[in-house]
Amino acid sequence: MTTFSDQELRAYIAEELAVERSTLLEHQLATDERLRDQLRELLGDNDSASLALRDVWQRGRLSCPSRSTWSDYLAGGLGDGLRQYLQFHLNDVGCRVCAANLTDLQQQGGADADQRSRKFFQTSVGRLRAIHD
Ligand SMILES: [Zn+2]
Known part of the structure; x- marks a missing residue:
């Protein structure tokens, strides 16, 4: 070192x-x-x-770490060293660009989850209809 x-x-x-x-x-x-x-x-x-x-x-x-790196970070797919570095970049450096990026990714993740549950709901309704028909 x-x-x-x-x-x-x-x-x-x-x-x-x-x-x-x-x-x-x-x-x-x-x-x-x-x-x-x-x-x-x-x-x-x-x-x-x-x-x-x-x-x-x-x-x-x-x-700045790339958007895909932040995406991996959110998914918990990073090793300790890199994760700590990203936290350092975010918390100690206080990088606003990455903070915004991260919020954006989190919201996107939320939207994906919404879509998944809606799809699941539609499937369930479809199944219920099938049973009642
Ligand atoms: Zn940054």
Whole structure:
């Protein structure tokens, strides 16, 4: 595991870290709880510099998981590391884009369930008719 300094993390959040290093960092975020803690701490600082950084980050600078990944997340089909990373992305980064995406997916899931139960209901009615005819 690579160690990143606070300075590097701040540069990363501000999108001033070299691309290769950023890629490595994002990769490691998915598996490295300590690194997530380190970032969380930087984002949690209440000095104005940190607040500004957090603001930049929340505007979606950190690459977002894809919609299908969120869909897997809802279905409970993700491994621990990735799931924790998604929770981190959602709760600590406070990514509004992904939060909206997730709500949307949840509503869609609800609609699917509705359709299923309606279909089941129709089938039951059909069966009842068949019995009564
Ligand atoms: Zn996001």
